[in-house]
Amino acid sequence: MKNILKLSLICSLGLLTTGCNQYITSTTNGDVYYGGYNRRDMIHADVKLFQKGTNKICDGSVYLNAPSRSITFKNDRVDAKMVLGCNDGTLIDSNWQLRKGSFSGEGVDQLNNKYSFKTVSKKEYKKVAEHDKIKFINDKSESYLKY
Numbered sequence: 001m002k003n004i005l006k007l008s009l010i011c012s013l014g015l016l017t018t019g020c021n022q023y024i025t026s027t028t029n030g031d032v033y034y035g036g037y038n039r040r041d042m043i044h045a046d047v048k049l050f051q052k053g054t055n056k057i058c059d060g061s062v063y064l065n066a067p068s069r070s071i072t073f074k075n076d077r078v079d080a081k082m083v084l085g086c087n088d089g090t091l092i093d094s095n096w097q098l099r100k101g102s103f104s105g106e107g108v109d110q111l112n113n114k115y116s117f118k119t120v121s122k123k124e125y126k127k128v129a130e131h132d133k134i135k136f137i138n139d140k141s142e143s144y145l146k147y
Contacts, residue, residue: 021134023125024049024103026117033115034125036134037062037103046136049084052128058092059136059143060084062103082107082117085143 035049094107
């Protein structure tokens with residue numbers, strides 16, 4: 001019986017910490033960006049972003065300053081940092097706020113162009129996205145974000 005309880009506890013913890021895709025959009029200087037993030041664990045998420053109508057692709061990660069499961073009340077917030085590298089050499093550095101059920105963030109690139117991001121539903125995402133599937137890379141050596 002103890003083994004069954006241990007196994008169910010481990011499975012439950014695994015489900016709590018596994019990622020689920022969330023969709024994000026941004027309209028910056030008239031350009032539309034869309035993409036998503038996939039949570040790796042309680043404080044990290046991989047991010048992929050596309051500029052609509054171009055071949056510009058950005059990828060990187062979000063790091064929360066506190067585990068997101070600690071957010072229990074509607075108005076609680078946790079600070080987060082998002083850093084993206086793009087295939088055209090753009091580096092985007094953003095500060096995010098996590099609220100229960102949503103992210104929103106603002107940032108700048110190295111040319112001080114401002115970006116404002118928000119999470120959207122899959123239905124809203126499909127209105128702006130040129131393709132539905134977002135593939136997150138497993139090998140970080142392929143990332144556009146280089147230090």
